Amino acid sequence: MQSHKFLVSKYLLIVAVLICAFVLLMGFESSENTYKPTRHTVTIFKMKFNPENLVVNKGDTVVWINKDFYQHDVTEMTSRKWTSKPFNQGESWSKVITGDIKYYCDLHKVMKGTITVAK
Amino acid sequence: MKTKARYKLTIICALVMATSGLMMAQDAPKLTDPEIASVAVVANQIDIDYGKVALKRSKNKEVTDFANRMIEDHSAVIDQAVALVTKLGVTPKDNAVSQSLMSQSKETLKKLNSVSKKDFDKTYIDNEVAYHEAVIGAVKNVLIPQAQNSELKDLLEAVLPALEAHLGHAIMAQSKISK
Numbered sequence: 204m205q206s207h208k209f210l211v212s213k214y215l216l217i218v219a220v221l222i223c224a225f226v227l228l229m230g231f232e233s234s235e236n237t238y239k240p241t242r243h244t245v246t247i248f249k250m251k252f253n254p255e256n257l258v259v260n261k262g263d264t265v266v267w268i269n270k271d272f273y274q275h276d277v278t279e280m281t282s283r284k285w286t287s288k289p290f291n292q293g294e295s296w297s298k299v300i301t302g303d304i305k306y307y308c309d310l311h312k313v314m315k316g317t318i319t320v321a322k
Numbered sequence: 323m324k325t326k327a328r329y330k331l332t333i334i335c336a337l338v339m340a341t342s343g344l345m346m347a348q349d350a351p352k353l354t355d356p357e358i359a360s361v362a363v364v365a366n367q368i369d370i371d372y373g374k375v376a377l378k379r380s381k382n383k384e385v386t387d388f389a390n391r392m393i394e395d396h397s398a399v400i401d402q403a404v405a406l407v408t409k410l411g412v413t414p415k416d417n418a419v420s421q422s423l424m425s426q427s428k429e430t431l432k433k434l435n436s437v438s439k440k441d442f443d444k445t446y447i448d449n450e451v452a453y454h455e456a457v458i459g460a461v462k463n464v465l466i467p468q469a470q471n472s473e474l475k476d477l478l479e480a481v482l483p484a485l486e487a488h489l490g491h492a493i494m495a496q497s498k499i500s501k
């Protein structure tokens with residue numbers, strides 16, 4: 204009886220250790236392989252993108268918020284591949300970042316900014 | 323020798339006094355807040371008027387885009403100024419600076435309306451560069467330092483970067499037009 208009880212508890216201990224190891228491995232695996240995308244904010248104020256130059260991870264979202272009482276837009280600079288279209292004070296526009304970007308405001312062409320994907 | 327030195331000193335003193343007196347009289351007219359509000363509204367309205375002539379007379383997209391931007395942005399400033407004086411219970415007060423801005427702008431409008439179509443774009447953009455330079459100087463050196471109300475000062479300080487962006491934009495357009 205005594206040895207049987209001992210065997211059962213030994214068996215339970217092994218199972219528990221295995222489950223723990225499995226859970227731990229799963230946990231590590233998920234935290235290593237799936238990066239949780241973050242949101243970054245670029246404030247548009249007094250005719251400037253702030254921060255002007257921003258480094259993000261691939262898949263992150265950047266939100267531009269217009270705090271000026273002038274309209275602004277966010278437009279790809281090299282060939283105008285995409286644009287936010289003009290937006291007003293208090294409004295925002297966002298984009299998921301998949302690569303490096305140079306952008307400007309097509310309404311106020313001297314306003315410029317960059318997004319760089321961290322290597 | 324001694325009298326000569328004294329004579330020189332007197333002349334230098336007189337010169338310094340005369341120039342500083344002139345600078346004070348010319349460069350920094352004394353303005354109250356209601357007068358500053360009037361100058362701000364008039365200065366913005368003038369550039370809207372120039373922009374409207376450009377929309378009427380130009381076919382160049384560079385020029386019409388710029389003119390549309392001037393109309394939009396300067397209207398936004400006027401809206402802000404009107405909202406502020408309403409909130410403060412202040413009535414913009416006509417003054418020498420507003421009047422001289424108005425009379426100068428009448429001359430410029432005459433020129434913009436009468437210049438040949440082929441010379442219009444260059445005349446308009448050259449004037450925009452000069453006008454924004456002059457207004458930036460006035461806002462920086464007269465209006466902001468003399469504004470008493472802090473909200474009026476804040477508004478003028480928010481207008482300055484826009485004027486500078488417009489100037490940069492005008493200079494870009496100028497270089498494209500002269501090509």
Ligand SMILES: [Cu+2]
Binds near residue numbers: 275276308309310314
């Ligand atoms: Cu803009």
